[in-house]
Amino acid sequence: MTLKKHYGDEDGIRALSYNGIITSIISNRNYGKTWTFKKRAFRRAIKKGKKTIWLRTFQKEKKEAIATFFNSSDLQKYCGISFYDKEGNPNGNLKQEGNTFYYRVGKMKKWNWFLKVFALTDKEALRSADDVEVDTIVFDEYTKTIDRYNRFRGNMVEAFIDILFSAKREHEVRCILLGNKESVNNPFFSYFGIKPLPSTYEGIKVYRNGAFVVQQINNVSEDKNEYDRKVRSLLEGTGYGGYIYSSQFKGMNNIKTRKTPAGAPVYCQVYVNGVPLKISSYGGAYYVNSRIENSKTIYCDVMPNRWAREMQLVKRNRREFLAFINAIAGNLVYYDSEMTKEAMQPFMQWLGI
Numbered sequence: 001m002t003l004k005k006h007y008g009d010e011d012g013i014r015a016l017s018y019n020g021i022i023t024s025i026i027s028n029r030n031y032g033k034t035w036t037f038k039k040r041a042f043r044r045a046i047k048k049g050k051k052t053i054w055l056r057t058f059q060k061e062k063k064e065a066i067a068t069f070f071n072s073s074d075l076q077k078y079c080g081i082s083f084y085d086k087e088g089n090p091n092g093n094l095k096q097e098g099n100t101f102y103y104r105v106g107k108m109k110k111w112n113w114f115l116k117v118f119a120l121t122d123k124e125a126l127r128s129a130d131d132v133e134v135d136t137i138v139f140d141e142y143t144k145t146i147d148r149y150n151r152f153r154g155n156m157v158e159a160f161i162d163i164l165f166s167a168k169r170e171h172e173v174r175c176i177l178l179g180n181k182e183s184v185n186n187p188f189f190s191y192f193g194i195k196p197l198p199s200t201y202e203g204i205k206v207y208r209n210g211a212f213v214v215q216q217i218n219n220v221s222e223d224k225n226e227y228d229r230k231v232r233s234l235l236e237g238t239g240y241g242g243y244i245y246s247s248q249f250k251g252m253n254n255i256k257t258r259k260t261p262a263g264a265p266v267y268c269q270v271y272v273n274g275v276p277l278k279i280s281s282y283g284g285a286y287y288v289n290s291r292i293e294n295s296k297t298i299y300c301d302v303m304p305n306r307w308a309r310e311m312q313l314v315k316r317n318r319r320e321f322l323a324f325i326n327a328i329a330g331n332l333v334y335y336d337s338e339m340t341k342e343a344m345q346p347f348m349q350w351l352g353i
Contacts, residue, residue, distance in 0.1 A: 006032035007217070012040060016174070018206055020213035024177040024188065026143065027217040033178045037138050038070070039079040042094075044136070045103050045114030051131055053167055054117045055139040055160070057152060062119040065140070066099050069117065120152070120159050126166045134167050136174055143179030143186050146345045150273075157191040184339045190274060196339055258334035260287040267324065269298040270313065271306075273346040279324065286327045288344060289336040301350070318351060325351055 007027065015023050025033055041052040054069075056062045076082060081103075084092030095102050095111060099118065102111040118126060120139075139160065149156070160175075167173050177188065185196050194207050197216050205214045223229045235241030264282035269292055271277075276292045292298060292307070299313040327333050328348065335341040 007036050007219075008032070009036060009039075011215075011217070012036050015204060015213060015215040016176075018204065018210060018213045020174070020206070021211045022175045022177060022188070023213040023215065024142075024179065025215045025217075026179045026181060028219050029180040031217070031219045034140055035075055035078055037140075037176060037178065038075065041115050041136065041138070042079050042081055042103065045112070046105065049112070049133055050136065051113065051134045052115045052136045052138060053126070053134060053163070054115055055120055055137060055163065056117070056141065057120050057144070057148075057156070059119045059121065061141070062099070062117055062122075066117050069096070069101065070094060118163075120156065120163070123159065123162050123166060126163055130166070130169065132169070132171050134173060135171070136176065137164060137167060138176045138178065140178045141180070142177045142188070143182040145182050146342060147349075149183070149187065150346065156187045160188075184337075184342045199338065257336055257338070258287060259336055260289050266293060266296055268321065269293065269296055270347050271298050271300040271302075271304060271310075272313070272350065273301065273343070275343040275346075277340065277343060277347070281323075284327075285332040285334060286324055287334050287336070288340050290340055290343070301346075313350070321351060325353065328353055 007025075012025075015025055027033060041054070044050045044052070054065070056065050070076060070079070070081060070083070081094040082089055082092045084090070084095040084104075093104055093106075099116055100113050101115040102113050104111050164173060164175060179186065181199065184199075188194075189196055192208060192212055194212065194214065197205065197214065200218065201216055202218050203216065205216075206212070207214065223232055232241070260278075260280050261282045264280035264287060267279045267281040267286060269276070269278045276290060276298065278289055278292055280287045280289075294307055295309070297309045297311055298307050299311050299317060301313050303310055303312060324333070335344070
């Protein structure tokens with residue numbers, strides 16, 4: 001499967017021209033975002049002597065990234081680099097030591113580090129990257145599916161902000177978040193109060209007085225040959241097929257959104273994983289939206305102290321939701337948006353579904 005286009009230098013320049021503190025770039029997978037910003041890190045070092053911090057979420061991801069970072073021969077050609085080898089390639093302009101990458105200009109003996117790879121939990125280790133020439137933090141594959149987000153212990157966004165403040169000290173550092181359409185929402189959007197864009201939107205939006213920039217691109221795959229056509233047929237109508245071919249978020253294929261009928265009584269309200277949800281019942285079906293009624297009880301996994309009638313969500317509450325569980329089994333639960341359906345997943349996991 002080939003893509004009609006790849007993310008290129010001009011796309012990155014367009015997004016970064018807004019001068020956001022954080023620039024989030026989201027597209028379908030295999031679009032070339034990572035390659036473009038690896039190239040940017042190297043070329044920026046050569047031209048301006050600037051340095052980049054490269055982040056992954058988990059330690060395992062960091063180790064995998066370090067092991068393969070510039071290994072592709074196509075990527076090396078794209079970036080204009082070659083690995084130094086004393087015997088095999090003594091004129092190489094790139095070398096690696098652990099999580100750090102070094103460059104040199106021409107045949108100069110002096111090597112300068114320009115990129116270090118860390119995990120989001122490496123706050124203390126980042127002291128080794130305290131350098132006034134660090135002007136970029138790239139958080140690669142920052143979007144995850146809900147179950148992978150739940151594996152991160154702590155607040156992902158505040159861990160990132162800790163790293164930003166460790167790196168920036170008294171100079172300017174810009175942050176680039178690279179993500180695929182793994183989920184409708186993400187912790188950064190939630191934290192900064194940014195409403196997710198429709199899956200079909202393509203363009204750039206600016207938030208928080210220009211401090212947070214979002215670029216979303218829909219790069220739909222095209223069928224180049226018979227093999228590609230068979231792969232499309234294999235995935236047609238599946239969640240992954242919608243993700244690859246229809247600009248949908250992963251797992252959101254064929255969702256039929258329905259508004260809560262007027263006058264539908266509230267069945268229950270929950271606050272799980274930082275998202276408030278209202279479940280209403282009408283005509284034997286259940287409707288979910290995020291418009292909480294402050295006068296009614298809301299069950300919370302963590303008490304936020306935002307509403308007058310908050311109750312702790314505990315295991316013995318599960319029997320109170322038996323009718324809702326049966327409705328899920330009977331495919332009688334409807335959502336007002338993709339985001340609402342996704343936000344329900346942690347509660348459904350809590351119910352044991």
